[in-house]
Amino acid sequence: MRRSLFSRSSLGGMFAIAIAGSSAACGSSTPAGPTCSPGAAGVDTGGDFAPSLDAYCMVHVADGQVVPNAAATPYDVNTPLFSDYAVKYRTVWLPPGTSVAYVADDRFEFPVGTVITKSFGFPADLRVANAPVRWLETRVLIRSAAGWVGSSYPWDDAQKSAQPSAGGAIVTFSFIDAGGKTQTPNYLVPSQAQCRKCHANDGAMITLGPSAAQLNRDFAYASGAENQLAHWARVGLLSGAPTPAAAPKLAVWDDPATGDTTARARAYLQANCKYCHNGNGEARTTGLVLSNTEADPYTLGVCKPPVAAGKAAANEHYDIVPGQPGQSILLYRMQSTAPSIMMPELGRSLEHAEAAQLVSDWIAGLSGTCGAP
Amino acid sequence: MRDSCARLSYSLGRRLVNGPAGRLARPDKLLAELDLTTGPFELGRAGGPPFAAAAPSPAARPLVYTLEMAFIGSLPPLPGGMPPGARTRRLAGGFACLLGVVATGCSSSSPSAPATASPIGSSSPLCKGAGRCVSIAANAPETAIAGAFAGVKDGDTLAFAPGTYEFDNQLALGAANGVTILGAGQGKTILDFHGQKQGDDALYAQSVRDLTFQDFTVQDSPGNASKALGVTGLTFRSVEVKWTSKDSKSHGAYGLYPVQSENVLIEQCAISGASDSGIYVGQSQQIVVRNNEAFANVAGIEIENSFFADVYGNDSHDNTAGILVFDLPGLTQEGGHDIRVHQNVIKSNDTENFAAAGDIVSLVPGGTGFFVMANHDVEVFDNMIIGNKDSGAGIISYALAQMAFTDASYYEWPSKIYLHDNTFMTNGTMPDLAADIGLVLATGTSVYPGGNVPDVLWDGIADPALPAGPNPMQICIHEPTASGVCNMHFDQLDTNAPDESKLVVCDPAPFDCTLPPLAPVTFPGLKP
Known part of the structure; x- marks a missing residue:
C-alpha cells in the first residue's frame, strides 16, 4: 500500500517538488494579481523560465480546481493524451493584437509570445463527481522568438505556489480509479529535456494538442457554452476560421456518439501516438505512422514487422495483425507497463485499459491476413 | 528570502559529499524544533531558527546534518516500507534549488560555499578544454543531475565524479551543441538504471551536434542503455554498457544506439548482455566503429540501414552473432x-x-x-x-x-x-x-x-x-x-x-x- 495523495504523508512523494519551491526565493518573483499580464513575464528569455508560475499570470488553484486568470482562455480537446488518468486543464494566451491563422489539417501555428499551460492533477477518487483535485504540475509552453520552450511547474502541497523543475521527478501516490480500484502510478513530471521527447519535431519543439479537429467542440465558458473554434474566432484568437460545421472534428475516443470504433480508435492513436509516430517525430525511425489520416495500411502497422522494438516485439511478428488483437504488437505495447515495452514510452505508467479495449475492438474488426511469418 | 535557497543547498550538499552516514544523529531533538505539518517548503524560509545556524561555517555543519536526518525521520513510516528511491527524491529538491541559484545568478549569496561541496558544481579535474564545466558529485541526487542535463549549454562538459548514480527516470539531454558527458572511467563512474521507471532509453539525446559520451559505465537499463537520435558528430569513447542480471531475456535491447545520426564514432567501448545488439547503428551515415569489445549480446555489432560505415579492430565474441x-x-x-x-x-x-x-x-x-x-x-x-x-x-x-x-x-x-x-x-x-x-x-x-x-x-x-x-x-x-x-x-x-x-x-x-x-x-x- 502506498500513500494516499491527500494524507499528510503524501509529503514524501511530493517532497522534492516542495523543496524545489525554495528556488523561488532566489529570483525576483512577479506577484500574481488582478492586473498581471502573461506578457509581463517576458516570454522571450532564451529558454529561461520565470521562477514562479504566477509570473505567467495564466492559472492559479482555488478549492481544488485550476482557475484561469482573466487573460487566459481555457480550452479542451476532443481526444486527450492519456497521462495515468490525470485530470487536465488547459489554457492559452496570445499577445494582444495577434491571432492564429486557421489551418484545417495541421496543428495551429501560434504567434511569438504565446503561452500555453496544461495542468495535471488527480482527485482522490475518480468515481466522485467534481471532487477537489490535487494538482501535481502545470506544464508551460512558451513560444519564444527562437521556438517553443517548455517546463513543468510542480505545485506545492498547499497548492499556492509552483516553481519550474529542470530535472523533473517521478512521483508515486495512490488514487481510486473509475472502477473502484486503487491505482499507484509512477507519475512522470518530465525534465525540461524530456519535453523534447514528445514535442520535438525534427528537433524543433511544437505544440501537440491545439488543432482544428481537436478544438472543434463545445466548452463551458463562464459566459456559457460555445464551440471553441467559434469562440476563438469571436474573441480574436483565431483568424480565417470557417464555421465549426465546416471544420474537421476529431472523434471523442470514449463517446460512441462521435464516431464508430474505427474513428475513435484512430482518434486515440492520433492523440496518443502520432506526436512521435509521424514522418518527423521521435519515431520517424520506425516507419510506423499512426496519424488518423494515414491511408497506407502497412505504414499504419498492418502486417508491418517492428524494427527496433527489441523485446517489445514479444513473440509476435507484426504491429497489427488484422482480426488478431492478441497477435498485434501495437496493442501489446499499449497494455504493457514495462518501461522497455510500453507505448507511449513516456508519461504513462498505468495501462489505459479502456483505450486498449477500443483499439483491440478496432483490430478485431480489420479484415485480411499477414501470411505466415 | 534571497539566500535561503543557497544555504539549504549548501548544507545538504555538504552532507552528501562529506557527511558520513554515521554522523547523522539525534533526529528526535530537532524534530521538536521544526514545524513539519506545514510541509518541507517551510524549511527553506530564511531567518527561521533551524537555518539561522545553517550558515556555512564549520560550527554549523553538525546541526545541518542532524537537521536533515530529522527531515527524513519526521515522516510517518509508510505501510509496507519506504518505496525504493524515496529518500533520494526527498533530498533532490535541495539540489534543484541549487541549480536555480546558479541559473538566476544569485549564487553570490553563498560565497563561502566551496564548489567541490556542491552536488552540482563548476569545477572537476575531469574537465578539460574551454567550455563550461558542470561537475556532478557522487551521490548527487537524480533531480539535480537531470536538471543539469536539461539545462546544458553549448560547449559544456558534464563531469561525473567516481561513484554509482542510481536513476528512476530516463536521463535526457537538453538541446545544446558541443557537449561532453564525462565520467572518471569505466567501472569508476557507474550510471545505474535498474530502477528506471520511465523511458525506453536510459541516456537520451536528440537533434544536437558534436556530442561525446566518454569514460563511464551504464548498467541495467530496462530498455536501451543509450539512444542518440539525429545527432551530427556523435562519439562514444570508452563507455561500458552491461547488464548484471542472469536473466538475459530481461536485459535491454541496445547498448549504444545511434540512429539517424551522422559522423558517428564508437571506440574503445565494452558492451555486454544486450538482448538485441550491443552496438547498434541504425539509419545513419559516416560511421566508424573501432576497437570495441562486444560480448554476450545477441548481436555484438549491428550496422543497419546505414551508409558509409567502417567497422574495424573490434573484438566481438561470445555473442549469438558477431x-x-x-x-x-x-x-x-x-x-x-x-x-x-x-x-x-x-x-x-x-x-x-x-x-x-x-x-x-x-x-x-x-x-x-x-x-x-x-x-x-x-x-x-x-x-x-x-x-x-x-x-x-x-x-x-x-x-x-x-x-x-x-x-x-x-x-x-x-x-x-x-x-x-x-x-x-x-x-x-x-x-x-x-x-x-x-x-x-x-x-x-x-x-x-x-x-x-x-x-x-x-x-x-x-x-x-x-x-x-x-x-x-x-x-x-x-x-x-x-x-x-x-x-x-x-x-x-x-x-x-x-x-x-x-x-x-x-x-x-x-x-x-x-x-x-x-x-x-x-x-x-x-x-x-
Missing part, C-alpha cells in the same frame, strides 16, 4: 551501402539466441560469425572468424526473414559484396537447430566439405529482374582459408522438407572476382 550488416524494409533510410568490416576478431559467437521471437535478430542462429543481409557495396576483409559453430560468414537476402513487406523502394538482395583475406577456423561445427536457418543448414552436413557448414555461404536468392547466371549479385570471394564457398540455393528450398544435401553447391569459381576496394570512412574531426 557482426551483422542488415538492411530492412519500411524505414526512412534504406539501401545500406559502403560498409567496411575489417581486422575484427569474430570469435566463438555461440550464445543461444535470447532475443524476443518477434525481434528481427531472433532469426539469427546462435553461432553466427558474420551476416550481411541486403545492402550493397560491402567489403569484408582481414577478419579472424573463428569458432562460430553455426556458420562463419553468410550473405543473405531479406527473404530469409520470411516476412512480407509492401515497401516498393526496398531492395531485399545483397549485391556487390566482397569478402577477401579473412582467416576462418573451425566454424559451422554445430548449426543452431533452434533457428530456422540453422535447421536448414544442418540438413547438408553429409555433403559439406569436412562435414561442417561452409565458412562462406550465399543463400542463392537473386534478384529475379537480373539476368540469370552463376553470380548475378556480384558477390566476390577470395578466401583461401575458408572450408567452403557455397551457394546454398535457398531459392530452390522446399520449406516443408528442406534438404541442403541436395541443393548446396560448393564451388568458389562463380565468385572468383574482385571489386574495387571501398574508401575508408572519414569525417571532420575523425582521428586515424
Whole structure:
C-alpha cells in the first residue's frame, strides 16, 4: 500500500517538488494579481523560465480546481493524451493584437509570445463527481522568438505556489480509479529535456494538442457554452476560421456518439501516438505512422514487422495483425507497463485499459491476413 | 528570502559529499524544533531558527546534518516500507534549488560555499578544454543531475565524479551543441538504471551536434542503455554498457544506439548482455566503429540501414552473432551501402539466441560469425572468424526473414559484396537447430566439405529482374582459408522438407572476382 495523495504523508512523494519551491526565493518573483499580464513575464528569455508560475499570470488553484486568470482562455480537446488518468486543464494566451491563422489539417501555428499551460492533477477518487483535485504540475509552453520552450511547474502541497523543475521527478501516490480500484502510478513530471521527447519535431519543439479537429467542440465558458473554434474566432484568437460545421472534428475516443470504433480508435492513436509516430517525430525511425489520416495500411502497422522494438516485439511478428488483437504488437505495447515495452514510452505508467479495449475492438474488426511469418 | 535557497543547498550538499552516514544523529531533538505539518517548503524560509545556524561555517555543519536526518525521520513510516528511491527524491529538491541559484545568478549569496561541496558544481579535474564545466558529485541526487542535463549549454562538459548514480527516470539531454558527458572511467563512474521507471532509453539525446559520451559505465537499463537520435558528430569513447542480471531475456535491447545520426564514432567501448545488439547503428551515415569489445549480446555489432560505415579492430565474441550488416524494409533510410568490416576478431559467437521471437535478430542462429543481409557495396576483409559453430560468414537476402513487406523502394538482395583475406577456423561445427536457418543448414552436413557448414555461404536468392547466371549479385570471394564457398540455393528450398544435401553447391569459381576496394570512412574531426 502506498500513500494516499491527500494524507499528510503524501509529503514524501511530493517532497522534492516542495523543496524545489525554495528556488523561488532566489529570483525576483512577479506577484500574481488582478492586473498581471502573461506578457509581463517576458516570454522571450532564451529558454529561461520565470521562477514562479504566477509570473505567467495564466492559472492559479482555488478549492481544488485550476482557475484561469482573466487573460487566459481555457480550452479542451476532443481526444486527450492519456497521462495515468490525470485530470487536465488547459489554457492559452496570445499577445494582444495577434491571432492564429486557421489551418484545417495541421496543428495551429501560434504567434511569438504565446503561452500555453496544461495542468495535471488527480482527485482522490475518480468515481466522485467534481471532487477537489490535487494538482501535481502545470506544464508551460512558451513560444519564444527562437521556438517553443517548455517546463513543468510542480505545485506545492498547499497548492499556492509552483516553481519550474529542470530535472523533473517521478512521483508515486495512490488514487481510486473509475472502477473502484486503487491505482499507484509512477507519475512522470518530465525534465525540461524530456519535453523534447514528445514535442520535438525534427528537433524543433511544437505544440501537440491545439488543432482544428481537436478544438472543434463545445466548452463551458463562464459566459456559457460555445464551440471553441467559434469562440476563438469571436474573441480574436483565431483568424480565417470557417464555421465549426465546416471544420474537421476529431472523434471523442470514449463517446460512441462521435464516431464508430474505427474513428475513435484512430482518434486515440492520433492523440496518443502520432506526436512521435509521424514522418518527423521521435519515431520517424520506425516507419510506423499512426496519424488518423494515414491511408497506407502497412505504414499504419498492418502486417508491418517492428524494427527496433527489441523485446517489445514479444513473440509476435507484426504491429497489427488484422482480426488478431492478441497477435498485434501495437496493442501489446499499449497494455504493457514495462518501461522497455510500453507505448507511449513516456508519461504513462498505468495501462489505459479502456483505450486498449477500443483499439483491440478496432483490430478485431480489420479484415485480411499477414501470411505466415 | 534571497539566500535561503543557497544555504539549504549548501548544507545538504555538504552532507552528501562529506557527511558520513554515521554522523547523522539525534533526529528526535530537532524534530521538536521544526514545524513539519506545514510541509518541507517551510524549511527553506530564511531567518527561521533551524537555518539561522545553517550558515556555512564549520560550527554549523553538525546541526545541518542532524537537521536533515530529522527531515527524513519526521515522516510517518509508510505501510509496507519506504518505496525504493524515496529518500533520494526527498533530498533532490535541495539540489534543484541549487541549480536555480546558479541559473538566476544569485549564487553570490553563498560565497563561502566551496564548489567541490556542491552536488552540482563548476569545477572537476575531469574537465578539460574551454567550455563550461558542470561537475556532478557522487551521490548527487537524480533531480539535480537531470536538471543539469536539461539545462546544458553549448560547449559544456558534464563531469561525473567516481561513484554509482542510481536513476528512476530516463536521463535526457537538453538541446545544446558541443557537449561532453564525462565520467572518471569505466567501472569508476557507474550510471545505474535498474530502477528506471520511465523511458525506453536510459541516456537520451536528440537533434544536437558534436556530442561525446566518454569514460563511464551504464548498467541495467530496462530498455536501451543509450539512444542518440539525429545527432551530427556523435562519439562514444570508452563507455561500458552491461547488464548484471542472469536473466538475459530481461536485459535491454541496445547498448549504444545511434540512429539517424551522422559522423558517428564508437571506440574503445565494452558492451555486454544486450538482448538485441550491443552496438547498434541504425539509419545513419559516416560511421566508424573501432576497437570495441562486444560480448554476450545477441548481436555484438549491428550496422543497419546505414551508409558509409567502417567497422574495424573490434573484438566481438561470445555473442549469438558477431557482426551483422542488415538492411530492412519500411524505414526512412534504406539501401545500406559502403560498409567496411575489417581486422575484427569474430570469435566463438555461440550464445543461444535470447532475443524476443518477434525481434528481427531472433532469426539469427546462435553461432553466427558474420551476416550481411541486403545492402550493397560491402567489403569484408582481414577478419579472424573463428569458432562460430553455426556458420562463419553468410550473405543473405531479406527473404530469409520470411516476412512480407509492401515497401516498393526496398531492395531485399545483397549485391556487390566482397569478402577477401579473412582467416576462418573451425566454424559451422554445430548449426543452431533452434533457428530456422540453422535447421536448414544442418540438413547438408553429409555433403559439406569436412562435414561442417561452409565458412562462406550465399543463400542463392537473386534478384529475379537480373539476368540469370552463376553470380548475378556480384558477390566476390577470395578466401583461401575458408572450408567452403557455397551457394546454398535457398531459392530452390522446399520449406516443408528442406534438404541442403541436395541443393548446396560448393564451388568458389562463380565468385572468383574482385571489386574495387571501398574508401575508408572519414569525417571532420575523425582521428586515424
